[in-house]
Amino acid sequence: MDFSVALLQIKPKLGRIQDNLELITAQVEQAIACKADLAVLPELALTGYFLKDLVPEVALTLDSPELAHLARLSQQISLAVGFVEVTPDYQFYNSAAWFEGGQLRHLHRKVYLPTYGLFDEQRYLGRGDRFRAFDTRFGRIGLLVCEDMWHLSAPYLLAMDGATTLVCLSSSPGRGMDTDELGTATAWRTLTSSTARFLTCRVVYVNRVGYEDGVGFWGGSHLVSPSGAISAAAPEFEPSLTIGRFHDADLRRERINAPLLRDERLNLTLRELSRIEQERSR
Amino acid sequence: MSSLIINTSLVRRILIGFLQDEIWKVGAKKAVLGLSGGIDSALVCHLAAEALGPENVSAICMPYKTSNPESEAHARLVAEASGVQYCVIPITSMVDAYFDQFPDANAMRRGNKMARERMTILFDHSALNGALVLGTSNKTELLLGYGTLYGDMASALNPIGDLYKSQVWQLSAEVGVPQPVIDKQPSADLWAGQTDEEELGFTYREVDELLYRMVDQRATTDELVATGFAREFVDTVYAKVQNSHFKRRLPVIAKVSGRTIDRDFRYSRDWGK
Numbered sequence: 001m002d003f004s005v006a007l008l009q010i011k012p013k014l015g016r017i018q019d020n021l022e023l024i025t026a027q028v029e030q031a032i033a034c035k036a037d038l039a040v041l042p043e044l045a046l047t048g049y050f051l052k053d054l055v056p057e058v059a060l061t062l063d064s065p066e067l068a069h070l071a072r073l074s075q076q077i078s079l080a081v082g083f084v085e086v087t088p089d090y091q092f093y094n095s096a097a098w099f100e101g102g103q104l105r106h107l108h109r110k111v112y113l114p115t116y117g118l119f120d121e122q123r124y125l126g127r128g129d130r131f132r133a134f135d136t137r138f139g140r141i142g143l144l145v146c147e148d149m150w151h152l153s154a155p156y157l158l159a160m161d162g163a164t165t166l167v168c169l170s171s172s173p174g175r176g177m178d179t180d181e182l183g184t185a186t187a188w189r190t191l192t193s194s195t196a197r198f199l200t201c202r203v204v205y206v207n208r209v210g211y212e213d214g215v216g217f218w219g220g221s222h223l224v225s226p227s228g229a230i231s232a233a234a235p236e237f238e239p240s241l242t243i244g245r246f247h248d249a250d251l252r253r254e255r256i257n258a259p260l261l262r263d264e265r266l267n268l269t270l271r272e273l274s275r276i277e278q279e280r281s282r
Numbered sequence: 283m284s285s286l287i288i289n290t291s292l293v294r295r296i297l298i299g300f301l302q303d304e305i306w307k308v309g310a311k312k313a314v315l316g317l318s319g320g321i322d323s324a325l326v327c328h329l330a331a332e333a334l335g336p337e338n339v340s341a342i343c344m345p346y347k348t349s350n351p352e353s354e355a356h357a358r359l360v361a362e363a364s365g366v367q368y369c370v371i372p373i374t375s376m377v378d379a380y381f382d383q384f385p386d387a388n389a390m391r392r393g394n395k396m397a398r399e400r401m402t403i404l405f406d407h408s409a410l411n412g413a414l415v416l417g418t419s420n421k422t423e424l425l426l427g428y429g430t431l432y433g434d435m436a437s438a439l440n441p442i443g444d445l446y447k448s449q450v451w452q453l454s455a456e457v458g459v460p461q462p463v464i465d466k467q468p469s470a471d472l473w474a475g476q477t478d479e480e481e482l483g484f485t486y487r488e489v490d491e492l493l494y495r496m497v498d499q500r501a502t503t504d505e506l507v508a509t510g511f512a513r514e515f516v517d518t519v520y521a522k523v524q525n526s527h528f529k530r531r532l533p534v535i536a537k538v539s540g541r542t543i544d545r546d547f548r549y550s551r552d553w554g555k
Contacts, residue, residue, distance in 0.1 A: 013307075014552050052548040177293050178285045211303040213550045214439075216296050237299050 003138050006031035006039040006077075007221040007242045009234045011210030014048035015058055021046060021066055024081065025073065027241060032076045036243050038138065042169055042208035042221075043082040043110075043146050044094065049171040050212045051084070055124045059086035062104065067097065074099030078136060080206075082145060082169045084125075085109065091126045096143045096169045098136065106134040110145035111154065118173060118215065119147075133161035138246075142201075146170040149191060159199040160266060164251055166195065170207040174218030174237070185220050185236060197228035200254045200261060202246050209239055226254035286448045286494055290456035293449075294329070297441045301333035304439050305414055307555045312413035316400050316434070317341040317360060317368070318471065319353030321454055321463055322442060323418040324360040328457040329441055330416055336365035340413060344400045347374040353471050359460045373399045393472040397433025405436075414438040422447040422486060425493055426519070427526020428478070435529060446494065447486040484515065492519055 008027045012020045024045060031039040043049070046066065047058040060066055060083055070081060078100040085095035085107070094110040109128025113121035131154050133140045142158025142165070149155060149168045158166060176183015188205065196203045203224040208217045222233040223244040232244025255261070305313060313330045317323050323341075330339045341364075343357040354370065361368035376399050381387050387395075404415045417437025419429050421444055429435045442450060447468070454464050468478040468486065479485050492511055495501040496519070501509070506516045532544055541547045 011303075013555060014550060015554050050550040050552075052550060054549060054553065174296065177288045177296070179289060181289075182292060211300055212552050214300060214304070216299060216303075237295065 001138060002245060002247050003037040004035070004243055004245045005204055005223060005232075006034065006036035007204070007206050007223070007232070007234050007240075007244070008039055008041045008045075009206065009209055009219050009221045009238075009240045009242065010041065010045060011239050012042075012045055012048045012208060014212055015051065015054045016048070017046055017058055017060075017066060020048070021069065025069070028073050028077060028079060030241055031243070032073075034241075034243055036077060038078040038080070038204075040167055040169065040204050040206045040221075041079075041081040042206050043096070043171040044084065045081050045169075045208065046083040048212060049208070049217070050215070052120070052124060055084055055092050056086070059084040059092050061086055061088070062107070067104065070097070071099050071102055071104055075102040078138070080143065080167050080169060082171075092124065093128060094121065094125050094145055095128075096145050098134070098141065098143060098167075100136055105136065106132075106141075106143065108132075108143035108145065110148060112147040112151050114147045121147075131157040131161070133158050133163035139164045142166045144168040146172060149195065155195050155199055155201070159201055159261060160264070163201060165202040165204065165246070166199070167204040168192070168206070170205060171217055172207050173215045182218055182220075182236065185218055188220070189222070189230065192222065192224050193228040193230065196224040196226055197258075198260070200226045200251070200258055202226055202251065209237055225250045285498075286446060286490055288445075288449050288452055290453050293445070293453055294456055297329050298333045301330060301416075301439070301441055304552075305334065307552070308414070310412060310414050312338045312340070312411055313416050313439075314340040314342065314404055314407045314411060314413040315416040315418060316404055317343045317357040318418075319343070319350075319356035319360075319463070320468060320471070321459060321466075322420050322423075322450055324356075324459045324463045325450055325454045325457065326416050326418045326441055327360055327366055328364045328454075328459055331364040331366050332457065337367070338413075339364075339366040340407060340411060341366045341368050342403065342407065343368070343370045344373050344403060345370065346372070346377060346396050348473055349471050350469070350474060352466075356460075356463050356466070360463060363458060363460050371403055373403070389472060393470065394430045394433060396472065397430035401433050401436045408438070416441065417443060419443055420447050420450050421445055422490055422493060424530060425497065425526075426482070426489070426522045427529050428482065429529070431529045446490040448490040483518075488515075489519060492516065493523075496520065497523075 028039050080098050082096050085093045096108045098106040111128040115122040133142045140162040142163030155166050174182050174184050192203045192205045206221040207219055209219040218236050220236045223231045225231045234240045234242040327341050341361050343354055345354050408415050415437045417440030420442050423429050469476050503516050507513050
């Protein structure tokens, strides 16, 4: 089906769950008023990014009133949002939730936690252990959180699992100032566009804005059609609500033109990966 | 081709956003900075005026009796060009009152005292006006430790601390810093005729190229020597960076508890903002 996506490029406050929930609610209500079918928020939209020791203070259980509130909002619009999850046995995850029809439909725990350069996620958070596509009213979806997207295997697995739309929630710090456009922006657009082409999938990329301790998140949220073309884009560095539309005809055309997934040899990949794993563990 | 060349309109946009976001979110509207007549504070003054509106920026020139009169003239030029609030507060009487007790103090002690005297004035005006103190140290100075701890290195926010001097020159031209301020020789202005480059023993352009490769590109000494830098120059600069690292850190806290500030008690400065 054709569907419209609201890219909710917000500026969360660090560690202020209630303030952020109010901001998210207002943005989602605006997306509903604009008749968008899906609203996507950034990674850790409910909490902000450089949490460090705040992680346990801002973590939410899956039965928390905050998530229940978001679930209720999803009676009118499908919703993807990032937050810190705490499990009953006190594991903490950088999670993304998909709400639809008033319910939590899918939960993805970020698998690849960057812990290098300016990132320190694995010090504070546990790693997710799976990539699973899931069914929605827009067909099968694959959720990714930021760094997940930089690991080729992640979008590959989701596409193999039948996802036709990849939704990536991000908190990407802008850096690299010696080129015509921001270095990070070029890198991400190249990545989302190439991923869409390799997998003939749609890609939704939503990044936050605002500064935390001098680090500026660059925004630039966008939609990529299965041909790799960016079909809608939010401004850089400014909060915005940008709406774009995916047309099913584009997916159909691309999959006929380039039947890459039909020709993909899952058994060969599995066989070779098994061999590689065995040889490495020797 | 040096990658010290920056996209000035992009950097300008990021720094304006930085000043607005980091100042407004703590509930402040105003900023205060020391205007020396040099290019670094001139650049910060122009950026702050653009970010906050010139009426919300106080620039204070704080000359000592040995300061070059041209510095004050240049500070005034920058204040007029950027439209900010401007005043002159001489520090001679305070500094001299102290050194009357220590007449033999050398130039370094006197220079540090002047820098710290200026710092106390800026933070007093911070309290007076509800304004945040803007730092004006560039990345070259910060890496070399060419500044006074708790003096000119003290601030609430520093928009230019990740820009090398060579990049400060580029951005200054973009934001409209008056040409005489861009063209003049960099000087700490502690005594007549002093220049940074003479005191440091190398030019900013040379050391920026080296620091960029050493710090940003993580080049090894052997790689740097192979690129044409003299080994002695590389070693000297590396030692300066290493030996001044204490200036870029909080004071060391002796750990005795289970949760020590900055070691296992870690929060962003923008906690709750």
